[in-house]
Amino acid sequence: MKKTIWTFVMLMFAASAFAQSYFEDGLTSEWHRGRRDELRKLMPENSVAVFFNNPVKNRTNDVDFVYHPNTDFFYLTGFREPNAVLVLFSELREINGEMADELIFVQNRDPRAEMWNGKRLGLEGMMNELGFEEALLNSDFGAKSGINLQDFDKILTFSLSESIEESTSNEPLITMVNEFKAATAYPDKLTEASAQLYTMIKNSDLETSDRVVQMLKRYQNQYPEMMDDPFISSFMNAESPEKRMVVKEEMPEQKLDITALASMMATLREIKTPEEITLLRKAVMISAVGQIEVMKAAKVGMTEREIQGVHEFIYKRYGAEELGYPSIVGSGNNGCILHYIENDKRDLTDRLLLMDLGAEWRGYTADVTRTIPINGKFNAEEKAIYELVYQAQEAGIAISKPGVTFQEIDAAGRQIINDGLAKLGIIKKGESHMYFPHGTSHHIGLDVHDSGTRDPLKEGIVFTIEPGIYIPEGSDCDPKWWGIGVRIEDDILITEDGAVNLSEAAPRTIAAIEEMMRLPSVLEEWVLPEID
Structure with a gap:
């Protein structure tokens, strides 16, 4: 009797946790099915594509990192649980007496595990919630599934050379990967x-x-x-x-192909559907509001981490489930470190503050950067560098339209920065330098550096334009320029008429930033007790 009551309690607890896992206002199961159908159109005849979801990764001791699905896997399925495999066939074929063009293998329901980690969809959930006509347990992957991989002319997957972290959480995935390798004679050194x-x-x-x-x-x-x-x-x-x-x-x-699938997915994912653009707009707008509120709240004496916290509070206040990437908040010379994520400088004074952050909304991430003076006023040197970066970005946005390449956008801004640095005496005319060391653009979507080709821009592409100038302390120029790091990054949607700046709500001219920083902040009255 006790066991029956315990099982009932576990099932009730698991059911109450379901709402934490999926998004009512996210992508629909029909949308994901449509993406699978589009992928089939790109696959060779008589081929099979095999997608393994991400492993669980340990943070420390018995604590794991928050699980994030493989973005290709999520794009095609909407599924957010580990220990899963998606198998797509280029054409309908008979599997165990039934005609199917896809199978998905997932972990079983487990009331005890669900008490600790939330509800699993299981087989019924895959069909009722995510619209799969056929779902199998991951323990049935391999020979039990009725799929003979050697019947296909091409077996498409991704590189499986990276070892999976050994843990009980990953045991089903490791077993499935090993079974796949055995069935395909996967070479030991294949990369x-x-x-x-x-x-x-x-x-x-x-x-x-x-x-x-x-x-x-x-x-x-x-x-x-x-x-x-x-x-x-x-x-x-x-x-x-x-x-x-x-x-x-x-x-x-070679039947086994570990490169073609990446190209197919890049082709699919670079053009955003209207549903994706809606989610990206929300992620970008939340991120822009974060920049606005920090401009109002920022003042001398704050810390980098405090600034980071204001941004992330805004994200959570709007219901964003995650950050798209680790937040970058760098003051002064820290702003010259491209991927600075320590954010541990205290007692900010009169230096520039570079803030590169993005909210994740229903799986899609923004990527918005603003650079502001912590004291509310750019000095002469900061203005000169900022204006160069701004003009470089303006030049890139101005030419962004279908048919233009990332290289052309980069060249337009880079020319302005190179000429400007020479005019300021920071470099000699025509001299190569490392003050603008990164590219100007990348796709955004489910990943902050999203899948996509380097082909000319097309309608429906969403990407960044982010020129920057970074002059670290000790540079070969007048010390008055040292420690100035400026990046301005906006998220751009390409339409048939040209570029739409999705993040334009966040001020980016010198005058607009300084004006915004003079406005009162809603956080000014939020005073916490001192803690020794």
């Missing part, structure tokens, strides 16, 4: 780099083989172990193009 080299060789001919050898030699500097592969080594050492073609013909045909 994305070696797979790309094989593809390069396979696509070579008499006219291009010399060029391929030169590319292989460049790879060799980075991956010297590649020479352990007999076919790569033989191709590189062949005495003539004709002998290289002999080596090429002797290379075994």
